[in-house]
Amino acid sequence: xxxxxxxxxxxxxxxxxxxxxxxxxxxxxxxxxxxxxxxxxxxxxxxxxxxxxxxxxxxxxxxxxxxxxxxxxxxxxxxxxxxxxxxxxxxxxxxxxxxxxxxxxxxxxxxxxxxxxxxxxxxxxxxxxxxxxxxxxxxxxxxxxxxxxxxxxxxxxxxxxxxxxxxxxxxxxxxxxxxxxxxxxxxxxxxxxxxxxxxxxxxxxxxxxxxxxxxxxxxxxxxxxxxxxxxxxxxxxxxxxxxxxxxxxxxxxxxxxxxxxxxxxxxxxxxxxxxxxxxxxxxxxxxxxxxxxxxxxxxxxxxxxxxxxxxxxxxxxxxxxxxxxxxxxxxxxxxxxxxxxxxxxxxxxxxxxxxxxxxxxxxxxxxxxxxxxxxxxxxxxxxxxxxxxxxxxxxxxxxxxxxxxxxxxxxxxxxxxxxxxxxxxxxxxxxxxxxxxxxxxxxxxxxxxxxxxxxxxxxxxxxxxxxxxxxxxxxxxxxxxxxxxxxxxxxxxxxxxxxxxxxxxxxxxxxxxxxxxxxxxxxxxxxxxxxxxxxxxxxxxxxxxxxxxxxxxxxxxxxxxxxxxxxxxxxxxxxxxxxxxxxxxxxxxxxxxxxxxxxxxxxxxxxxxxxxxxxxxxxxxxxxxxxxxxxxxxxxxxxxxxxxxxxxxxxxxxxxxxxxxxxxxxxxxxxxxxxxxxxxxxxxxxxxxxx
Numbered sequence: 001x002x003x004x005x006x007x008x009x010x011x012x013x014x015x016x017x018x019x020x021x022x023x024x025x026x027x028x029x030x031x032x033x034x035x036x037x038x039x040x041x042x043x044x045x046x047x048x049x050x051x052x053x054x055x056x057x058x059x060x061x062x063x064x065x066x067x068x069x070x071x072x073x074x075x076x077x078x079x080x081x082x083x084x085x086x087x088x089x090x091x092x093x094x095x096x097x098x099x100x101x102x103x104x105x106x107x108x109x110x111x112x113x114x115x116x117x118x119x120x121x122x123x124x125x126x127x128x129x130x131x132x133x134x135x136x137x138x139x140x141x142x143x144x145x146x147x148x149x150x151x152x153x154x155x156x157x158x159x160x161x162x163x164x165x166x167x168x169x170x171x172x173x174x175x176x177x178x179x180x181x182x183x184x185x186x187x188x189x190x191x192x193x194x195x196x197x198x199x200x201x202x203x204x205x206x207x208x209x210x211x212x213x214x215x216x217x218x219x220x221x222x223x224x225x226x227x228x229x230x231x232x233x234x235x236x237x238x239x240x241x242x243x244x245x246x247x248x249x250x251x252x253x254x255x256x257x258x259x260x261x262x263x264x265x266x267x268x269x270x271x272x273x274x275x276x277x278x279x280x281x282x283x284x285x286x287x288x289x290x291x292x293x294x295x296x297x298x299x300x301x302x303x304x305x306x307x308x309x310x311x312x313x314x315x316x317x318x319x320x321x322x323x324x325x326x327x328x329x330x331x332x333x334x335x336x337x338x339x340x341x342x343x344x345x346x347x348x349x350x351x352x353x354x355x356x357x358x359x360x361x362x363x364x365x366x367x368x369x370x371x372x373x374x375x376x377x378x379x380x381x382x383x384x385x386x387x388x389x390x391x392x393x394x395x396x397x398x399x400x401x402x403x404x405x406x407x408x409x410x411x412x413x414x415x416x417x418x419x420x421x422x423x424x425x426x427x428x429x430x431x432x433x434x435x436x437x438x439x440x441x442x443x444x445x446x447x448x449x450x451x452x453x454x455x456x457x458x459x460x461x462x463x464x465x466x467x468x469x470x471x472x473x474x475x476x477x478x479x480x481x482x483x484x485x486x487x488x489x490x491x492x493x494x495x496x497x498x499x500x501x502x503x504x505x506x507x508x509x510x511x512x513x514x515x516x517x518x519x520x521x522x523x524x525x526x527x528x529x530x531x532x533x534x535x536x537x538x539x540x541x542x543x544x545x546x547x548x549x550x551x552x553x554x555x556x557x558x559x560x561x562x563x564x565x566x567x568x569x570x571x572x573x574x575x576x577x578x579x580x581x582x583x584x585x586x587x588x589x590x591x592x593x594x595x596x597x598x599x600x601x602x603x604x605x606x607x608x609x610x611x612x613x614x615x616x617x618x619x620x621x622x623x624x625x626x627x628x629x630x631x632x633x634x635x636x637x638x639x640x641x642x643x644x645x646x647x648x649x650x651x652x653x654x655x656x657x658x659x660x661x662x663x664x665x666x667x668x669x670x671x672x673x674x675x676x677x678x679x680x681x682x683x684x685x686x687x688x689x690x691x
Contacts (some may be wrong), residue, residue: 006498018689019640020629022659025676025684026339026383027411030419037380040077041337042364043408044348044384047141048169049359050092052099055352057123060365061089063138064108065384065681071652073350074358076369077381079466079658079682080124082646085114085594085622087662087681090167093145095159096191097152099123100649103145103162103190103557110621114595117164119190122215126646128304131184131193136172141344143288146207146323148230149249150214151187163216163231168204177605183207183218185231196231206245210269212252212297214365217270219245220500224257226270237270244291246400248298251390252498258303268499276323281305286313292347294371296354301562302329302372304345314342317361318372329368331361333377337422338408347372380678383683385411388435389448389480390559390602390665391678396441398670402466403678404434404447412466414442416669417684423466427448434460436495436514438482444503444655446494448476449588455557461503479514479529485543488526498544510548512538520607520670521564539582551580559665560602563610566634570613572600577615579635588616588635594625601664606673616663619679621686627663628677628687640673641687661687 011327028039048061060068060077065085066251069080086106095101104118104127116133120126151161168181179202184193205218218228219242225234244258255266263276282288283376284516287306294300300320302624303641307313316329316481326398333340340362349355357368359375367378388406393399402412402423409432425431425447434458437447443465449456457476460469478496485491491503493515497506519525550569558572569580570588575598578585584645591599602616613631617624628641641660663677663685675687 004405013439015159018632018641019688020687021643021655022363022641022643022657023654023686023688024381024383024657024659025417025686026381026418027385027684029421033419035194036086039335039337040364040379040382041385041683042362042379042382043338043386043683044363045343045406046360047138048089049348049672050094050102050667051348051350052102052123053096053351054099055356057094057099058348058358059092059094059102059104059124060091060382061383062681063088065683067092067104067124068365068382068659071123073356074365074378075380076652077365078647078652079661080647081623081658082126084118085128085625086118087623090137090140091142091144093147093162096149097690098157098325101158105144106638107135107553108621109136109138110175111136111170111172111177112175112621114622117184117190117193118255119309122646123144123649124647125649134167134178135167135339136170136175136177139171140167140204142204143206143208144584146209146216148209148214148216149211152210155239156189160187160189161214162186162190163209164193164205164207164478165218166203167222167678168347179254180289182677183231183303190315193568199231200235202234206242208245208247208255209460210247210252210255211249213269214520215269216244217245217247217255221259224255224270231418236305240264243287243289244303246291246293247296249590250266250292250295250298252576254298256291256293256301258288262285263288263291263303265323272453275379277325284532292331292352293348294349294357295351296349300354300371302345302347302357306344312342314478316345316375316376320371320456327373328664329372329375331366331375333361333364333366333375335377335379336364337364337411337420338363341430343487351375381402384681385682385683387665387678388433389397390436390491391676392667393669394439394441395484395486400439400442402437402439402445402447405431406435406453407431409445410434410437412442412445416521416672417686419610421466425460425462425469427469434481437478437483437665438484438494440489440490440503441494444492446482446492446503448482448495457466457495459506461499463503472506474508477508477513478531479516481516482516482517483526484516485524485526493528493544496678497687509544509547512540512544516560517562518582519562519564520610522563525562526595527529527560527562527569529560537569537628551585555587557601559602559615561605563605563613563634564607566608568610568634570603570605570635571616572603575599577603577613577635590629590638590642591626593617593619595622599624602674602677604666604668606668607670608673612668614666614668616666618662618675620662620680623661627679628666629676630675630687643689660687
């Protein structure tokens with residue numbers, strides 16, 4: 001019987017002093033890991049880009065991975081999500097007169113009141129929700145925020161008037177968003193907002209303000225509209241399907257729009273229009289989108305070409321002669337660790353250099369220094385890979401670890417995350433759905449391969465370090481987790497399957513749906529999960545041949561950890577961590593997240609210091625403020641390792657990174673004590689203790 005030797009105290013939440021820092025673990029190939037180059041895989045779909053008026057600070061919004069910030073013109077990125085609860089950012093815009101002020105539109109595939117408008121007054125160092133809206137709003141690529149540069153108040157040091165066009169036809173992956181298209185206006189720099197009456201038809205528009213007059217332009221599928229009275233009334237200028245809209249401070253009365261087949265220019269604020277040459281870029285079945293003009297030299301412009309329905313032939317074009325000629329852009333990203341799949345043309349011109357342009361190249365950041373002719377990899381620090389299921393270190397050499405990725409197959413490291421090798425169990429060129437990966441050795445690998453997120457997982461094995469894969473005649477019918485016997489390396493577990501001969505042959509286990517952890521003591525007991533009418537933690541003392549129940553639970557068992565010194569068994573049951581006391585589960589008293597909920601997903605014990613317990617939390621529909629919590633006294637008191645303090649607005653401090661958000665699987669390296677967390681779309685991170 002597993003018992004608790006030290007009594008727990010109710011309501012014992014406290015902040016204990018811990019010393020350490022977050023370090024990203026980006027996926028990077030050895031040939032690109034050089035001094036000062038940490039790498040970064042991206043892996044999540046970018047949705048928005050913005051550059052501050054100095055050209056130095058760049059913001060990158062991700063669909064489900066929060067916000068990244070660069071303080072050095074896109075050369076190095078860091079997460080910037082303190083106070084930012086949405087999982088995604090559908091739009092970002094800087095105050096054109098104060099680079100400290102920036103607005104983001106928070107959204108995700110599922111609606112919630114934590115979405116809406118967020119404001120930062122410290123260059124993205126922290127955020128606050130100034131207009132909560134239960135919207136989804138993340139499925140579109142649209143520049144929906146516009147500052148009126150004529151409304152700058154020197155005393156307040158901010159541009160006072162800002163407009164936002166709320167999404168029209170809001171759709172969600174699940175849940176029902178509040179459908180209410182309209183244009184909203186702020187007269188205090190984004191602190192407060194009011195809906196403008198009679199603007200429902202302008203919801204879902206692209207917005208721009210003319211730099212000299214402050215007139216508001218709104219373009220959508222029904223045409224281009226202008227308001228000369230701060231949004232009180234609008235008149236229609238064209239009936240074109242406006243797919244892109246831009247203005248330039250260098251030509252204060254000029255407006256550019258793209259339509260599905262043309263690029264048009266007006267030099268008199270939209271009264272008359274002249275088509276630019278589009279013969280080289282328009283084609284049947286294609287749609288021209290997102291015309292963007294350099295604010296330094298309006299003769300330089302870029303756009304992209306969509307192909308429907310969903311052919312993914314999304315080409316980009318640039319012009320350096322005002323649209324007389326166009327050429328196709330090149331994307332050169334040899335440093336890309338993952339397949340650089342085609343993505344939309346999201347652009348942000350530098351306000352200081354006519355040749356510098358920021359964009360994306362697949363699920364990663366790119367930068368052009370030749371006016372859009374070539375986009376090159378500029379993604380350092382942007383790590384967002386999503387691990388499929390659980391990960392574990394190899395028992396004999398914990399510096400070896402292989403994980404499966406939901407969306408991007410998986411990768412292996414043999415040097416504790418310094419360098420990685422991309423592996424392709426699925427055989428797909430674009431990626432794959434792989435779960436529960438484990439390296440029984442640097443050569444013997446197992447993983448569950450699926451045809452989609454919810455599809456059945458087929459066991460795949462490799463015996464040459466992932467160079468080739470064999471599909472076994474077995475399915476993962478249990479947990480998305482694989483493991484090994486610490487005492488017998490030839491015994492491998494893959495979900496509900498067991499092999500006694502190093503992965504050559506497999507059989508289903510009786511009484512266990514997945515092995516999760518093992519005792520670090522000499523007995524080497526294995527702990528797993530059984531599902532059925534009641535879920536249960538099960539234990540094996542014979543390398544997984546037989547299993548017996550330790551304790552059951554009417555609900556979901558998400559993870560297990562074991563303290564071999566104190567004989568304490570921990571488990572995440574539903575959304576809370578528990579410890580087993582005299583055969584009964586006792587909930588550990590932990591802090592709630594920012595919404596008053598619990599959302600614990602994973603748990604781990606340090607085998608060197610087993611009184612150290614770590615839990616991982618992910619809100620999934622929102623970003624949890626308690627993503628990783630640490631206890632040094634077997635769960636009596638806790639410290640939140642998720643950053644709450646604003647990050648520095650003026651410099652990147654590598655010892656103060658905003659890491660580890662949305663953690664769902666946590667494991668502690670048995671040699672170093674580093675706390676490794678796999679996050680839900682925020683990449684791999686490790687918390688490194690100081691000393």
